[in-house]
Structure formats: structure tokens, C-alpha cells
Amino acid sequence: xxxxxxxxxxxxxxxxxxxxxxxxxxxxxxxxxxxxxxxxxxxxxxxxxxxxxxxxxxxxxxxxxxxxxxxxxxxxxxxxxxxxxxxxxxxxxxxxxxxxxxxxxxxxxxxxxxxxxxxxxxxxxxxxxxxxxxxxxxxxxxxxxxxxxxxxxxxxxxxxxxxxx
Numbered sequence: 001x002x003x004x005x006x007x008x009x010x011x012x013x014x015x016x017x018x019x020x021x022x023x024x025x026x027x028x029x030x031x032x033x034x035x036x037x038x039x040x041x042x043x044x045x046x047x048x049x050x051x052x053x054x055x056x057x058x059x060x061x062x063x064x065x066x067x068x069x070x071x072x073x074x075x076x077x078x079x080x081x082x083x084x085x086x087x088x089x090x091x092x093x094x095x096x097x098x099x100x101x102x103x104x105x106x107x108x109x110x111x112x113x114x115x116x117x118x119x120x121x122x123x124x125x126x127x128x129x130x131x132x133x134x135x136x137x138x139x140x141x142x143x144x145x146x147x148x149x150x151x152x153x154x155x156x157x158x159x160x161x162x163x164x165x
Contacts (some may be wrong), residue, residue, distance in 0.1 A: 002147040004159040009140045014048045017143060018055015021132075024158035025112060026060070026082075036111040037151060038126045040118035043134035048141050049116045052132065053086050056114060060084060068116070074101055083111040087118075087125075095122030130155050 129152035
């Protein structure tokens with residue numbers, strides 16, 4: 001299992017990691033595949049999941065506001081060459097509720113699907129290419145990125161190789 005770990009001292013470091021994840025994701029070649037690239041974000045409230053998602057979106061070139069889709073459950077971002085869907089499943093009480101999102105429509109082509117609180121979606125959401133665990137550590141965060149697919153392993157390899165933004 002391929003992993004990448006890092007200490008994030010502050011919000012700026014979390015945003016930088018998000019941009020690096022975006023570059024690594026685009027460089028993995030999965031963006032032109034038949035199925036979406038899927039990232040699961042795990043961590044307690046306030047761990048930095050939305051900040052990391054904001055960094056990913058910045059890495060893809062989106063410069064508008066990025067908010068947590070806690071109440072809308074999904075926030076779509078249509079970019080020139082990519083479709084990014086940012087999900088927040090925190091408010092789900094049953095994995096079956098994912099069906100009401102029409103989520104299966106999001107999981108194809110060159111889209112990127114970012115899931116906060118992915119475990120609440122159970123088997124109703126696609127398995128992750130990469131899982132990111134964020135844990136508070138003093139004023140900063142510790143992050144662990146774990147590959148769960150071949151393209152996830154390519155992403156982690158690029159992160160470990162120091163892909164720049």
C-alpha cells in the first residue's frame with residue numbers, strides 16, 4: 001500500500017498540499033479515463049477537509065469561492081477541461097440518501113469527485129483512488145494519503161516525488 005505523510009503547520013500548508021494533489025491527479029493520466037478520480041477526505045470537524053478541497057480546486061485553476069457543501073451536499077465546479085464535484089456527506093443519516101443526489105451521474109469521464117465524510121456514504125459512493133486522513137496535531141495537522149487504486153498509487157508517487165505547483 002502506497003502512502004504519503006506530511007506535517008501541515010498551518011492553513012497555507014494545507015492549501016499547498018491541495019494544489020499538489022491537484023497537479024498529481026492531473027498528471028496521473030486518470031483525467032481522461034472512463035471513470036472519475038475519487039478522493040475521500042477523513043477527519044474530525046475542523047480538521048481541514050474543506051481547506052484541502054479548496055487547495056485542490058485552486059490547483060485546477062478555480063479562483064472563485066469554495067465553501068463546504070454541508071447543506072447542499074454537493075457543489076459542482078465546471079472548469080474548461082474538468083468537472084469537479086465536492087461532496088460533504090456529514091448530514092447523511094443513512095447511506096441510501098446518496099441516491100437522492102443522483103450521484104452516479106457524477107462518477108464518469110474526466111470528473112474529479114472529492115468526498116468529505118465519505119464513510120457516511122457507505123457502498124453507495126465509489127471506492128477511493130486516494131484516501132486522505134487529516135488529524136489535528138497542536139496548531140497544525142498531520143496528513144496521511146493512502147493509495148487505494150493504481151491511479152491512486154501514481155498520485156501518491158507524484159506527491160512523494162515532490163511534484164511542484
